[in-house]
Amino acid sequence: MKKKTKQFICSMLVVGTIGLGASSTADAASFGNSASGASSQESFQIRYNGAAWNYSKSPYNSTWFKYSRNGRTLLSKTAYNGKVTGSVWDDLRWGDKYTTKFNWGRN
Numbered sequence: 001m002k003k004k005t006k007q008f009i010c011s012m013l014v015v016g017t018i019g020l021g022a023s024s025t026a027d028a029a030s031f032g033n034s035a036s037g038a039s040s041q042e043s044f045q046i047r048y049n050g051a052a053w054n055y056s057k058s059p060y061n062s063t064w065f066k067y068s069r070n071g072r073t074l075l076s077k078t079a080y081n082g083k084v085t086g087s088v089w090d091d092l093r094w095g096d097k098y099t100t101k102f103n104w105g106r107n
Contacts, residue, residue: 026041026042026043026044027041027042028040028041028042029041029102031104032063032104032106034055035054035055035057035058035059036053036054036055036058036059036060036063036106037052037053037063037104038050038051038052038053038063038064038065038104039051040065040067040102042090045090046089046090046092047087047088047089047090048067048087048088048089048090048100048102049085049086049087050065050067050075050077050085050086050087050088050102051065051083051084051085051086052064052065052077052078052079052083052084052104053079053082053083053084054079054080054081054082054106055081055082056081060106060107061080061107062078062079062080062106062107063078063079063104063105063106063107064076064077064078064079064104064105064106064107065077065086065102065103065104066102066103066104067086067088067100067101067102068100068101068103069091069097069098069099069100069101070097070098074088074100075087075088088100
């Protein structure tokens with residue numbers, strides 16, 4: 001292969017990698033406060049990482065988070081004292097019934 005062709009291919013790979021990296025940013029949301037709350041972070045538009053925390057200063061007995069899709073619970077975790085985490089994979093198909101939803105609450 002000629003040197004110019006190799007340079008062109010390498011340049012296109014670098015541009016493609018940078019482009020993919022820019023489009024795979026993570027979205028995150030946090031709810032509650034430092035004593036009791038929950039968060040959800042989307043990684044690479046395919047994986048959701050959730051957390052719930054409930055520390056001793058909290059007036060609540062527990063804090064929970066849940067991921068669901070099409071009315072079905074994918075993951076549910078409850079923090080009574082400390083922090084819990086969990087992850088689910090997104091569904092790549094298109095449509096409302098394939099949308100992954102995040103809910104949280106306190107008891």
